[in-house]
Amino acid sequence: MNGSRRLSRWLRLACLCGLSTGACAIEPLEVRQIAQGVYVHTGLLEEPSVANRGDVSNLGFVVGASCVAVIDSGETFAIGRALRAAIARVTTLPICYVINSHMHPDHVFGNAAFAADAPRFIGHARLAAAFAARGEHYRHALERDLGAEADGSIVVPPTQEVASETSIDLGGRTLQLHAWPPSHTDNDLTVVDEQTGTWWLADLLFVEHVPTLDGSLRGWLATLAALRAMPLPRHVVPGHGPVDAPWPQSLDAERRYLGLLATEVRAAIVARRSMQQAVDTVGQSERASWRLFDQFHRRNVTAAYAELEWED
Numbered sequence: 001m002n003g004s005r006r007l008s009r010w011l012r013l014a015c016l017c018g019l020s021t022g023a024c025a026i027e028p029l030e031v032r033q034i035a036q037g038v039y040v041h042t043g044l045l046e047e048p049s050v051a052n053r054g055d056v057s058n059l060g061f062v063v064g065a066s067c068v069a070v071i072d073s074g075e076t077f078a079i080g081r082a083l084r085a086a087i088a089r090v091t092t093l094p095i096c097y098v099i100n101s102h103m104h105p106d107h108v109f110g111n112a113a114f115a116a117d118a119p120r121f122i123g124h125a126r127l128a129a130a131f132a133a134r135g136e137h138y139r140h141a142l143e144r145d146l147g148a149e150a151d152g153s154i155v156v157p158p159t160q161e162v163a164s165e166t167s168i169d170l171g172g173r174t175l176q177l178h179a180w181p182p183s184h185t186d187n188d189l190t191v192v193d194e195q196t197g198t199w200w201l202a203d204l205l206f207v208e209h210v211p212t213l214d215g216s217l218r219g220w221l222a223t224l225a226a227l228r229a230m231p232l233p234r235h236v237v238p239g240h241g242p243v244d245a246p247w248p249q250s251l252d253a254e255r256r257y258l259g260l261l262a263t264e265v266r267a268a269i270v271a272r273r274s275m276q277q278a279v280d281t282v283g284q285s286e287r288a289s290w291r292l293f294d295q296f297h298r299r300n301v302t303a304a305y306a307e308l309e310w311e312d
């Protein structure tokens with residue numbers, strides 16, 4: 001099914017608000033069960049827009065014997081509600097956790113759709129500070145980019161923080177949460193479902209979509225090396241791009257891009273080239289390998305230059 005048809009299916013509110021009952025049915029988000037009890041929605045490889053209504057990131061949920069954990073809630077309140085409706089089709093169990101993988105809007109602005117479930121909202125120990133610093137800016141940008149589609153999308157800060165590692169129990173099913181040093185952002189949190197060997201890497205792994213750097217290039221490369229050294233996963237959910245892409249090839253493609261970024265930016269700095277000169281030249285050999293390269297790559301070079309300019 002193509003993107004626009006899929007969007008129109010789940011976003012079309014089969015909604016007769018104001019008519020006889022006032023009831024308002026919401027078209028569930030399309031999700032796929034990738035392992036027993038693990039459901040994923042795959043977002044489009046696009047920037048958020050009115051046309052795609054912000055459906056640009058992967059999100060989903062894991063069902064235990066006693067309750068459900070949501071992992072990322074989407075770009076808008078409307079997407080969060082559609083995800084909530086998708087969960088209701090699968091199970092009537094309560095939602096006990098909403099896990100935010102990191103601060104970026106496309107992963108967190110659906111949180112408010114789960115408020116009535118009174119879950120614990122879980123994030124990295126630095127997530128609350130990131131929301132405090134950027135939340136208002138993110139909300140204004142969302143309203144600017146999506147208009148009315150952004151209605152109801154607010155920042156919901158974490159009520160449980162993860163400083164290093166913790167586990168949560170869904171009833172006969174344990175999720176391991178790991179807080180990483182600065183990588184994609186300074187508040188990246190990953191989720192491992194031990195029962196199915198599913199790694200929910202979120203934006204630590206971009207597949208097909210060019211990686212976007214908003215944390216630390218050196219840190220991200222170290223994190224990817226650590227992931228590479230771990231026992232093989234059975235399923236991998238990236239933040240953007242297809243689920244279960246070949247492993248470790250998908251990881252290695254990202255390491256190649258970020259490694260080249262570091263190497264070429266360092267060379268530009270040594271050669272005393274300006275940031276603008278670096279932006280114009282670094283990493284161009286990767287251009288054909290990634291979607292959305294033109295939208296994000298120059299920002300990555302800028303961020304890498306700012307980080308590496310003062311390294312020892």
Ligand SMILES: [Zn+2]
Nearest residue numbers: 102104184203
């Ligand atoms: Zn992100």
